[in-house]
Amino acid sequence: MMQFLLAAICIVGFYLTKFLYANWFIPWRIQRHFAKQGIKGPGYRLLVGNTTQIRAMYTEAQKKPMSLSHPHDIIHRVFPFYHKWAPVYGKIFLYWFGKKPRLLITDPDMIKDVLTNPSGCFGMIDIDPFVKLFFGDGLIGLNGEKWAKHRRIINHAFKTDKVKGWVSDIADSTHTIFKLWEKQRGDKEEFEIEVNKDIHSVSADIISRTSFGSNFEEGKRIFTLQEKQLGLISQALRTIYIPGFRFLPTKTNRDRWNLDEETRNAIQKLINTNRKIKENAKNLIGLLMSAYKNDEGVEEKLQDSEIIDECKNFYLAGKETSANLMTWVLISLAIDQEWQTKAREEVYQVLGDSTEPNWDQLSNLKIVTMIIQETLRLYPLSVTLTKQAHKDVTLKNINIPRGTQMHLAMIAVHHDPELWGENSTEFNPARFTEPRKHPGAYFPFGAGPKVCVGQTLAMVETKIVMSMMLRNYSFRLSPTYVHAPMHMMSLKPQHGAQLIFTKLRD
Numbered sequence: 192m193m194q195f196l197l198a199a200i201c202i203v204g205f206y207l208t209k210f211l212y213a214n215w216f217i218p219w220r221i222q223r224h225f226a227k228q229g230i231k232g233p234g235y236r237l238l239v240g241n242t243t244q245i246r247a248m249y250t251e252a253q254k255k256p257m258s259l260s261h262p263h264d265i266i267h268r269v270f271p272f273y274h275k276w277a278p279v280y281g282k283i284f285l286y287w288f289g290k291k292p293r294l295l296i297t298d299p300d301m302i303k304d305v306l307t308n309p310s311g312c313f314g315m316i317d318i319d320p321f322v323k324l325f326f327g328d329g330l331i332g333l334n335g336e337k338w339a340k341h342r343r344i345i346n347h348a349f350k351t352d353k354v355k356g357w358v359s360d361i362a363d364s365t366h367t368i369f370k371l372w373e374k375q376r377g378d379k380e381e382f383e384i385e386v387n388k389d390i391h392s393v394s395a396d397i398i399s400r401t402s403f404g405s406n407f408e409e410g411k412r413i414f415t416l417q418e419k420q421l422g423l424i425s426q427a428l429r430t431i432y433i434p435g436f437r438f439l440p441t442k443t444n445r446d447r448w449n450l451d452e453e454t455r456n457a458i459q460k461l462i463n464t465n466r467k468i469k470e471n472a473k474n475l476i477g478l479l480m481s482a483y484k485n486d487e488g489v490e491e492k493l494q495d496s497e498i499i500d501e502c503k504n505f506y507l508a509g510k511e512t513s514a515n516l517m518t519w520v521l522i523s524l525a526i527d528q529e530w531q532t533k534a535r536e537e538v539y540q541v542l543g544d545s546t547e548p549n550w551d552q553l554s555n556l557k558i559v560t561m562i563i564q565e566t567l568r569l570y571p572l573s574v575t576l577t578k579q580a581h582k583d584v585t586l587k588n589i590n591i592p593r594g595t596q597m598h599l600a601m602i603a604v605h606h607d608p609e610l611w612g613e614n615s616t617e618f619n620p621a622r623f624t625e626p627r628k629h630p631g632a633y634f635p636f637g638a639g640p641k642v643c644v645g646q647t648l649a650m651v652e653t654k655i656v657m658s659m660m661l662r663n664y665s666f667r668l669s670p671t672y673v674h675a676p677m678h679m680m681s682l683k684p685q686h687g688a689q690l691i692f693t694k695l696r697d
């Protein structure tokens with residue numbers, strides 16, 4: 192009996208020591224390692240780190256809308272823990288995402304080093320297996336040589352001359368929403384729209400046309416399936432991940448598997464159709480299927496299953512971000528009528544009698560471009576970027592142990608008065624006529640090898656949709672609009688974007 196008890200005590204003692212070593216001693220040692228280098232932070236809490244404090248700050252911040260007196264000064268609402276902790280611990284501090292150490296960085300030199308470092312010591316963070324299920328083997332979820340191969344092929348598909356071929360598709364998507372709005376307007380001069388919702392459908396239409404060409408209606412159905420999948424995955428992310436749980440045949444898991452299968456089958460069908468008709472490879476799916484020779488002249492190809500994953504990634508990466516960017520441009524111009532008028536005058540001048548811009552006219556939309564750039568500065572859709580140190584590394588004299596996550600505070604850099612001047616939180620597109628003070632001060636699309644592959648498409652579609660809207664309508668905030676920027680996957684208006692539109696020209 193005594194022997195049995197001793198054995199039990201030994202086993203419990205062994206596991207307890209192991210648990211305390213991983214969950215208490217290692218975080219304590221990492222914290223001390225950074226403290227010795229002058230880097231402080233809110234302090235590790237067993238297992239949860241600072242996540243519960245951070246979640247509480249977000250919940251609190253999202254309870255109150257913002258006043259419109261300083262509408263673009265949004266950090267306190269969309270990045271509340273930075274707002275609270277940076278004044279206490281400084282512009283670089285250590286916090287804990289569960290038991291993962293995260294170094295919050297706002298120094299543009301360090302950020303540039305992390306994003307552009309060619310040695311591969313900073314890479315993707317370990318992602319939740321549920322999220323991995325969604326990204327599959329697409330660019331967002333890949334690392335290493337496999338990522339590099341996909342990236343070479345996809346870069347080729349998003350080249351400027353390819354994007355040029357999508358201009359009329361993008362204009363068609365915009366005309367489609369105008370038709371709907373005109374029905375809604377009837378014979379009224381003014382009408383109110385929750386524009387965020389409608390812009391999301393324009394963006395879905397665009398990504399569907401560019402991805403699937405003439406099969407874009409079927410593409411839209413596929414993306415609706417993905418939207419449902421995203422909803423189920425977001426649900427999973429709100430709960431603690433239990434290893435192996437995703438394999439259990441629960442109702443939600445079965446729904447997830449069915450949706451995944453339906454999506455894969457539908458994209459596979461479109462691949463087969465494309466293969467038969469050999470549509471002039473203008474759409475993304477066709478471009479990804481066509482043979483591509485790399486710099487060494489070697490032919491590289493993606494398997495059908497890889498193309499399917501990439502299509503899913505384009506929707507996830509491209510639809511939400513572009514739609515929210517367009518929404519923030521409209522809200523910013525609804526607040527600032529002077530810039531709205533300037534932009535419209537430019538559009539009239541560049542487009543003349545045409546109802547939509549052509550490729551050559553796009554580069555003449557200088558004011559519209561500056562407005563989009565300024566909106567991306569004030570409302571950077573991803574708010575932050577997170578990378579992980581895959582080996583021990585020194586960054587600006589700070590010694591960073593392997594496994595540390597680097598939380599690059601994009602929005603803090605974009606709003607920093609030291610980099611952008613005292614009026615850093617004011618909407619002033621004219622600042623983009625001046626050369627930038629620091630190359631690392633602005634990176635809404637990321638930088639370095641992982642830079643957004645769809646950025647040319649995003650800028651082109653935003654310019655086309657915005658110039659067409661400016662040409663057709665003037666707009667202002669509705670009295671029902673509540674200014675409440677919120678960060679959930681992307682930066683969006685928490686209660687929608689209610690604007691009042693007035694029809695200008697036919």
Ligand code: HEM
Nearest residue numbers: 330505508509512513516572635636637641643644645649
């Ligand atoms: C305003 C619109 C957009 C913004 C602000 C944006 C921003 C970003 C950012 C910040 C990254 C991450 C860079 C990193 O991890 O270092 C990224 C990656 C990516 N974006 Fe975009 N994006 C936009 C639109 C699009 C569109 C329209 C597409 C495609 C249809 C797209 C496809 C991707 C893909 C596939 C990646 C992963 C690249 C890789 O890992 O190699 N994005 N984007």
